[in-house]
Amino acid sequence: MRILLVEDDAALAQAVVAYLRGKPYVIDTVPSLAQARAHVAAASYAAVLLDLHLGDGDGLTLLPTLRALDDPPITIVLTARDQVSDRIRGLDAGADDYLTKPYDPEELLARLRAIERRRGANRSAVLQLGSLEIDLARDMVRKAGMPIVLTPKEWALLHAMAARPDWLHTREALQDALYGFDQEADSNTLEVFISRLRRKLGREHIQTQRGLGYRLTTGENHG
Numbered sequence: 421m422r423i424l425l426v427e428d429d430a431a432l433a434q435a436v437v438a439y440l441r442g443k444p445y446v447i448d449t450v451p452s453l454a455q456a457r458a459h460v461a462a463a464s465y466a467a468v469l470l471d472l473h474l475g476d477g478d479g480l481t482l483l484p485t486l487r488a489l490d491d492p493p494i495t496i497v498l499t500a501r502d503q504v505s506d507r508i509r510g511l512d513a514g515a516d517d518y519l520t521k522p523y524d525p526e527e528l529l530a531r532l533r534a535i536e537r538r539r540g541a542n543r544s545a546v547l548q549l550g551s552l553e554i555d556l557a558r559d560m561v562r563k564a565g566m567p568i569v570l571t572p573k574e575w576a577l578l579h580a581m582a583a584r585p586d587w588l589h590t591r592e593a594l595q596d597a598l599y600g601f602d603q604e605a606d607s608n609t610l611e612v613f614i615s616r617l618r619r620k621l622g623r624e625h626i627q628t629q630r631g632l633g634y635r636l637t638t639g640e641n642h643g
Contacts, residue, residue, distance in 0.1 A: 421466045421532075421579055422597060425449045426456045426482070427498065428474050432521070436469070439525040444559060444575030446599060452476045457485060463596055465493040467532060472499035472510070483514040494535045498523070533557065547582050550638045552625055554582045561621070568620050573598060577613050581626075581636040590633040 421444065427433040428451040440447050448463070450456050453476050460468070468486060472479040479497065486492055496517045497510040507518050517531050547554040553562045559575055561568045570578065580597035581589055595610055614634060618626050627635050 421576065422446045422463065423448070423467045423469060423532075424456065424459055424463075424465045424493075425469045426453070426474065426479060427451065427469070427471045429471070436525065436528070440529075442572065443529065444570075444572040444579060446576055446597060453479065453482055456482055460485060460489065460493075464491065464593075467494040467496065467535075469496050469498055469528075470515070472497060472506070480510060480513045480515075487514050494532065496528070496531055496535075547585060549585060549625060549636065552621055554578070556582055563621060570617075570620065573613060574617055574620070577610075578617060578621075578636075581634065585636045588629055588633050588635050594634065 423440065423445050425433055425436055425447055427436070427449065430451070433449045433451070437447050437449055448459060448465075450459055451474070453474055456468075456470075459465075468482075470479045470482060479499075483495065486495055494517075495515045496519060497515045498519050498521060499506065499510075500521045507520075510518050516535050519528060519531065547556065551564045553565075555561070556579060559579075561570065561578070576597050577594060580594060581587075591610060598610065598613065614626060614628075625637060627637050629635065
């Protein structure tokens with residue numbers, strides 16, 4: 421899950437990044453609306469954590485841009501303002517949720533998960549691919565009923581692929597799921613994580629289309 425944090429308080433941004441990078445998330449941070457607009461135009465985000473009071477304007481002015489995207493991200497407004505009118509204004513403008521600073525990172529994580537579950541209510545709660553069972557809302561995977569332990573990066577990669585099973589995911593899209601703009605990766609890093617997932621899930625569940633990318637499959641007829 422890739423997240424954009426729009427926050428001009430550098431210390432707070434650093435704390436949120438440090439916390440979420442210990443989870444199966446990739447997080448980019450920007451301090452301004454101008455940079456936020458550039459980022460959402462260049463990358464696909466599952467969630468945007470949006471401060472209201474930014475140096476170049478009101479964070480809520482970003483919401484129409486987010487809502488107009490083909491796949492709008494979850495948006496959680498983060499602000500020091502605690503007036504009920506501000507909360508109503510944020511939600512009416514299209515935000516999915518609202519947290520008042522200071523907030524507990526565990527609560528932020530819980531809000532992200534809750535909104536993910538609501539967004540996925542119209543989809544199957546559990547993705548079944550042959551003997552492989554993937555619960556994206558609870559970050560759980562089982563093979564033939566046995567739990568499989570994944571690292572945060574492995575989860576980030578599996579989450580990106582499982583969100584659209586049988587879809588051909590390009591190398592670039594999967595690299596984006598693993599790393600933020602401020603993180604560099606070796607050219608073969610993606611292959612390393614693909615190899616790890618294959619060892620844990622079974623080689624038959626990740627198909628390579630040479631030169632194009634990878635897809636998650638049931639494992640049937642893909643040897």
